[in-house]
Each structure stands twice: as structure tokens, then as C-alpha cells.
Amino acid sequence: MSQVGAITRTMSRSARCAIALLVVTLSVAECWAAGSVEPRIEAIRIGFDGRYKLGRWTMLDVALVGGAHPATAKITVTVTDGDDVPCRYHLLDDRPVQLVPGRTTNVQLPVRIGRDGRGLTVRVDTALGEGVERTFLAGAGADELPWALDERERLYVVIGQSLGLGRSANNDVNVPAVAEAAIDDVGRLPTRWLGYDAADAVIIASSRPEILDRLVAPHTREYEALVEWMELGGRLILAAGSEADRIIRPRIAERVAGIEQLKRVGALERFAGRKKHVPLTFRGEPNSLSVARLENPLGVVLVEEGNLPLIVDSAQRFGTLSFLTFALDRPPIADWPGRLPLLQRLLDEPLQPLDSVSASLRVNNLGYSDLAGQFRGALDRFAGVTVVPFWIVGASVLGYILLIGPVDFWLVKRVLKRPELTWVTFPTIVLVVSLAAYAAASWAKGNIIWVNHVELVDVDNQTGALRGTSWINIFSPRTATYELNLKTTHQPAKAIFTWLGLPGRGWGGMQARTTGTRLFERPYEVAPDLGTLNGVPIDVWSTKSFLARWQATGDVRLIDTEQLIAQPGQPLEGSLTSQLDLDDALLVYDRWAWPLGHVQHGATITIDTRSRRDLQTAVKEVHVTRDAHGNAVGFQAQTFDPAGTDTWSILRQMMFYRAAGGAAYTHLTNDYQSFLDLSELLKLKRAMLLGRATGDNRASELLNRSAPLSGQLNYQCYYRIVLPIGSAP
Numbered sequence: 001m002s003q004v005g006a007i008t009r010t011m012s013r014s015a016r017c018a019i020a021l022l023v024v025t026l027s028v029a030e031c032w033a034a035g036s037v038e039p040r041i042e043a044i045r046i047g048f049d050g051r052y053k054l055g056r057w058t059m060l061d062v063a064l065v066g067g068a069h070p071a072t073a074k075i076t077v078t079v080t081d082g083d084d085v086p087c088r089y090h091l092l093d094d095r096p097v098q099l100v101p102g103r104t105t106n107v108q109l110p111v112r113i114g115r116d117g118r119g120l121t122v123r124v125d126t127a128l129g130e131g132v133e134r135t136f137l138a139g140a141g142a143d144e145l146p147w148a149l150d151e152r153e154r155l156y157v158v159i160g161q162s163l164g165l166g167r168s169a170n171n172d173v174n175v176p177a178v179a180e181a182a183i184d185d186v187g188r189l190p191t192r193w194l195g196y197d198a199a200d201a202v203i204i205a206s207s208r209p210e211i212l213d214r215l216v217a218p219h220t221r222e223y224e225a226l227v228e229w230m231e232l233g234g235r236l237i238l239a240a241g242s243e244a245d246r247i248i249r250p251r252i253a254e255r256v257a258g259i260e261q262l263k264r265v266g267a268l269e270r271f272a273g274r275k276k277h278v279p280l281t282f283r284g285e286p287n288s289l290s291v292a293r294l295e296n297p298l299g300v301v302l303v304e305e306g307n308l309p310l311i312v313d314s315a316q317r318f319g320t321l322s323f324l325t326f327a328l329d330r331p332p333i334a335d336w337p338g339r340l341p342l343l344q345r346l347l348d349e350p351l352q353p354l355d356s357v358s359a360s361l362r363v364n365n366l367g368y369s370d371l372a373g374q375f376r377g378a379l380d381r382f383a384g385v386t387v388v389p390f391w392i393v394g395a396s397v398l399g400y401i402l403l404i405g406p407v408d409f410w411l412v413k414r415v416l417k418r419p420e421l422t423w424v425t426f427p428t429i430v431l432v433v434s435l436a437a438y439a440a441a442s443w444a445k446g447n448i449i450w451v452n453h454v455e456l457v458d459v460d461n462q463t464g465a466l467r468g469t470s471w472i473n474i475f476s477p478r479t480a481t482y483e484l485n486l487k488t489t490h491q492p493a494k495a496i497f498t499w500l501g502l503p504g505r506g507w508g509g510m511q512a513r514t515t516g517t518r519l520f521e522r523p524y525e526v527a528p529d530l531g532t533l534n535g536v537p538i539d540v541w542s543t544k545s546f547l548a549r550w551q552a553t554g555d556v557r558l559i560d561t562e563q564l565i566a567q568p569g570q571p572l573e574g575s576l577t578s579q580l581d582l583d584d585a586l587l588v589y590d591r592w593a594w595p596l597g598h599v600q601h602g603a604t605i606t607i608d609t610r611s612r613r614d615l616q617t618a619v620k621e622v623h624v625t626r627d628a629h630g631n632a633v634g635f636q637a638q639t640f641d642p643a644g645t646d647t648w649s650i651l652r653q654m655m656f657y658r659a660a661g662g663a664a665y666t667h668l669t670n671d672y673q674s675f676l677d678l679s680e681l682l683k684l685k686r687a688m689l690l691g692r693a694t695g696d697n698r699a700s701e702l703l704n705r706s707a708p709l710s711g712q713l714n715y716q717c718y719y720r721i722v723l724p725i726g727s728a729p
Contacts, residue, residue: 114510231465232551483704486703498530499544
């Protein structure tokens with residue numbers, strides 16, 4: 001009986017365990033059915049249909065699935081910056097996200113990714129748990145972070161149906177590829193202008209009222225972000241056609257006075273350079289092209305048929321707008337083979353190719369092929385920091401090898417005649433050489449923080465809008481962390497402060513192959529307002545580059561130009577009065593330039609047509625040519641030095657890249673910071689006055705932990721004022 005009872009008790013315990021296990025299993029299954037206990041990071045979507053560029057702001061959309069209970073969550077994303085240092089981004093304003101059990105919630109935040117191959121990590125922290133995170137590695141899979149576009153690849157964002165703009169790179173002539181991202185859902189567009197940072201142009205190609213009504217409705221975040229990006233230097237092509245009266249901002253004409261039907265469009269065909277005509281017949285019946293009639297268009301009419309403007313270009317603060325009075329997505333233009341060449345003409349395609357041999361030499365010899373890389377390298381030169389030549393480093397290494405090898409052997413074997421003393425001489429040599437190397441490095445590098453700060457302030461004299469760009473390089477004499485932000489003197493401007501990477505595939509470039517180890521593993525924090533970097537590390541005797549962009553609006557009129565006029569095809573006439581002190585001032589308009597030298601505050605300058613020079617010559621490095629008697633007889637442009645370190649010379653090329661000849665002159669691209677190039681505005685009734693600010697004209701100040709960064713500062717501020725030009729009565 002005792003054995004039977006024992007067996008019964010054993011079976012009873014086993015049954016209880018089995019029942020308990022079944023209950024736990026059913027509970028877990030129920031939790032999974034209703035949603036996991038912790039929130040789940042479902043997926044990510046980056047850029048425009050997965051298209052983005054390294055070192056550019058892009059929007060990251062994160063899909064989250066709520067857990068078993070309602071929760072308030074904070075979202076962070078960790079990526080790698082251009083120097084392969086991890087940094088962490090937060091939601092704008094650090095606002096919490098409400099997660100509902102089992103329901104998908106999408107959140108959007110701007111990020112800058114600095115290295116291909118490192119991936120990114122999304123983390124969700126709630127008050128109910130320890131938090132969850134998921135890493136998305138770089139790859140082509142559905143659950144991976146897409147590879148970034150090449151820096152030279154053009155990215156065109158099309159709102160509406162695809163226009164067929166995409167193409168592969170032509171390596172034979174080194175023409176870059178073109179990526180087209182067609183978006184027909186307005187809700188997938190960025191809600192901040194930063195989201196368009198990687199776009200070379202945006203084309204609103206849809207004339208469907210349901211899309212236009214939602215896109216251009218007043219105060220929608222998507223359209224406000226798009227217009228703000230354009231006004232800060234973006235390129236927008238708007239083809240609303242017969243729906244043009246729906247466009248409220250920006251203004252394209254004094255009035256849209258109805259719709260006209262065109263029976264011939266020869267001017268448009270000639271502009272596109274196509275021999276095939278627009279198909280103005282449909283099923284054998286005569287057809288026509290519907291165009292909006294614009295009264296007094298606000299801009300330069302590029303194409304018109306009779307007295308009807310078809311394409312109007314206009315300056316929008318620092319950006320440009322091309323308005324097409326016809327629809328691209330409707331017949332007959334949608335069926336016309338010349339639609340693609342037309343768009344390529346508007347987008348300045350085909351681009352002037354950069355010689356492939358020249359490009360490879362630039363990368364191999366200099367480490368960069370873009371003007372932004374040259375500018376970054378120039379800022380890495382500090383007045384109090386000596387750069388030790390490579391031959392000295394090589395000679396020192398060779399001398400060290402000789403000391404610890406042949407010299408040590410000769411000393412203990414031939415002189416001291418006691419080989420066992422190498423246990424003393426060898427570490428002594430190592431210690432002495434190490435101390436000497438440290439002393440030499442301390443003498444060359446010093447123990448002072450050095451800061452190179454170059455700032456360009458663009459001013460739209462018509463609206464009073466300002467756009468500031470700051471490049472800052474910091475040399476740190478010791479390994480330290482910094483809390484950096486930029487304080488502007490123009491209120492209420494708020495700077496976006498971020499790291500600056502090196503474009504390209506050269507050593508240290510953002511597209512270079514990444515190694516498995518990092519110098520710093522702990523991420524620094526990017527403030528939710530994107531204005532401060534907290535805990536950013538800089539290694540001993542090393543530098544780090546930063547970029548700040550800010551904008552301000554107000555009644556800022558730095559130049560009085562009421563009497564500055566120009567007739568079509570004629571040089572600039574009149575006078576101007578500056579409210580700034582400027583050195584090396586230059587006035588440019590159309591294809592001409594007037595060197596003004598020093599411009600004094602309050603002084604009135606009369607434009608002398610006899611002093612004008614060709615714009616390409618004026619923005620290039622020139623030297624005076626003289627006759628046999630030493631008299632100046634003219635100017636001759638010098639060859640641009642891609643290895644030069646003159647920041648003003650490099651910056652001028654970035655400011656007028658296309659006008660100065662582009663890659664044909666510099667042998668470098670200008671893709672990474674192409675927003676600086678305002679050459680197109682010179683064709684749109686705009687002149688520009690630029691120069692180096694003198695006196696107390698500081699536009700911003702670098703702060704570390706809310707106080708000015710202590711150290712030696714080299715600050716240079718340049719102004720470029722965009723001036724509207726009137727016509728003589």
C-alpha cells in the first residue's frame with residue numbers, strides 16, 4: 001500500500017506541474033494574441049522610399065506596436081556620425097508617444113547618418129518596463145536599413161506619378177546616376193524642411209485636385225515644410241496646369257485669369273530640343289493643350305506661346321521656382337516623348353561631367369573630390385598648431401628602430417661587453433624616446449583649444465530674410481567632451497547645430513569602408529531641438545568639424561537699392577548705399593562683376609560700367625598682367641588649386657559654382673553643400689553684393705556649456721546680400 005500511495009502522490013505532483021505549465025503556456029499565448037507585454041518595434045522607413053544620403057538630414061519613420069498595456073514611451077535612435085562616433089537622436093521637443101495595446105503608431109524624427117554599413121538602433125523606453133531596442137543593419141532586405149545613395153547621385157522627389165527621371169550612372173563619361181522617388185501620398189512627405197535636405201529638386205507633377213487640395217491647403221505642415229526648404233535654397237518645379245488657381249503660396253502671378261486652349265506649342269518643343277511634336281490630336285481628332293493664363297507673372301518668362309507664358313522662373317528668397325502653366329500628368333504632355341528632355345532642361349541636365357581621371361586623382365592624392373572636403377581641410381589648419389611633415393615622422397620611426405636594434409646591440413656587445421645589460425638599456429631607450437616624442441608633440445600641438453569659425457550670412461534684401469551657415473573646426477589638446485551650441489545675434493533665430501562629415505570615399509570619408517572598432521563607443525546626445533550636442537568627444541590633439549544653419553526673418557535692409565536698375569541685356573546702372581562695413585566687396589549681376597574694394601557703412605556707391613569685369617574672372621583667382629613698362633593692362637584668371645587652403649577663395653567657388661565654370665574650373669564637385677550656390681538667381685533679376693564683414697559684425701558665437709568656448713578663436717564673417725533689380729521706366 002505504501003508503494004501504491006507513493007506512486008499516486010508522484011502522479012498527483014506530475015499532474016499539478018503539467019496543469020501549471022499548461023496555464024502558463026495559455027497565458028503567454030493570450031499575451032501574444034492581445035499583444036506582447038512590451039511594445040514592439042515593427043519596422044522603419046527612411047528618406048523618400050528608402051533613398052537618402054550620408055551627412056544629410058533625412059526623416060526616419062518608425063512603426064511601433066503597443067504592448068499589453070497602454071503606455072507612454074520615449075523614442076531614441078542611435079546612428080554613427082561622419083567620424084564614426086555614435087550619436088543619439090530624440091523626437092522633436094522630446095515629446096512622449098502614447099502607445100495603445102495592439103495598435104500601430106508611427107513616429108517621425110530627423111536624423112543624420114554618417115557612415116554606410118553601421119546601421120541604426122531604435123530604442124523605446126516606457127514607465128512599465130526596462131525598454132526594448134532593435135538594431136537595423138545596412139542591407140537590401142525588407143527589415144534592413146537601405147544603403148545610402150552615392151554623394152554624386154542626383155535625387156529628384158516627384159509628388160505624383162513617376163516621370164521616368166531615374167537613370168544609371170554612365171561611368172564612361174563619369175555622369176552620375178539619377179534617383180527618382182515618386183510619392184503620391186501627401187501624408188508621407190516630410191513635415192519639416194530638414195527632410196528635403198538630400199533632395200536636389202522637388203517636382204509637383206500631379207494636377208489631381210485631391211492631391212493639390214491637401215498639399216497646398218493653407219498651414220498644412222507638409223506644404224509649409226516644402227516651401228520653407230525652397231526659400232532656403234531649394235529647387236521646386238510646380239506643374240499645376242489648369243489647377244493653378246489653387247496655388248496660394250508662393251505667388252506666381254498677380255492673378256490667374258482662367259484657362260486657355262493652345263492649338264500649337266512650337267516654343268515649348270524648341271525649348272525641349274525635340275523634333276517630335278506634342279501630339280495635339282486624339283484618335284484623329286484635333287486636340288489642344290490646356291494652360292493657365294497668368295496676368296503679370298512674377299518672374300522671368302522662359303517659354304511663351306504668343307502672349308501666353310508656359311514656363312516662368314522666379315526667385316523665392318534664396319531658392320528658385322519653375323512654374324509650368326500646363327499639366328505634366330495629362331495628355332497631350334503625358335504622351336509626348338519630349339517631356340523627359342523638357343524636365344532635364346529645367347533641371348540643368350545633362351550635368352557637366354567631372355573628368356573621371358581627375359576625380360580619382362583628387363581622392364587618391366587629396367582625400368576628397370568635393371569643394372566641401374577642401375573647405376573642411378582648410379579649416380583644419382590652426383595658427384598655433386604645427387603640422388609635422390610626414391618625412392620627419394618617417395625618419396623618427398626609422399631612427400627609433402635603429403636605436404632599439406643595431407645601436408642597442410652595438411652598445412651592449414661592443415662597448416659595455418655585457419649582453420645581459422640589454423634588460424636595462426632597451427627599456428631605457430624606449431622610455432627616453434617616448435618622453436622625447438611626447439615633448440615634441442606637446443611643443444608642436446600645444447595645450448590650447450583652437451577654434452576656426454567661418455560664417456556666411458545670406459540676406460534677401462527684398463523680404464529681410466536671413467540665412468546663416470557656420471563652419472566650425474575645433475582642435476582639442478586633450479581628450480574631452482564638449483556641450484556645444486551656437487548663439488546667434490539675429491533674434492529670434494535658432495541654430496541647428498550638427499557634426500560635419502567628409503564627403504566621398506577617401507580616407508576618413510563618409511563612404512569609406514568602416515572598420516570593426518571605434519575610438520568612442522558611448523553615444524553623445526543630440527538635443528531634441530537639434531540645437532545642442534551634449535557630451536561630444538574629441539580625442540587628444542585631434543580636431544572635429546561642425547556645421548550650423550540658422551534663419552531669421554524681420555525688417556532687415558542692409559542695402560538701399562532704390563536706384564539700382566537694369567534693362568534686359570544691359571549692364572547694371574545706378575547706385576547703392578550699404579549699412580555694413582565690407583572688405584573685398586564685389587557686386588555681381590547677370591554675367592558681370594564690379595570689384596568695389598572697401599565699402600564703408602553709410603557710403604553711397606555709384607555703379608561705373610567701365611569698371612565691370614567678367615563674372616567668371618572676378619570670382620576666380622586672378623593676377624594683374626602688365627606690359628613691358630610695368631603698367632597694368634588687364635587681369636588673367638589663374639588655375640584653381642584643389643589643394644589650396646584659402647577659405648575665402650574656396651567659399652567663393654561654392655557660392656558661385658555654376659557661374660564660375662563648375663567642375664571645368666575647380667576639378668572638384670559641389671554636391672555636398674550645393675545649397676550655397678546661388679548662381680541661378682543671377683538669371684532672375686537679382687544682383688548680389690558680397691564681402692568680408694569688418695568691425696563688430698559678429699553674427700554668432702560658439703558656446704560650450706552655455707558659456708563662450710575658451711581658447712584661441714579665428715572668426716571670419718562674410719555677407720552676401722541678394723538685391724532685387726528694377727527696370728528703367
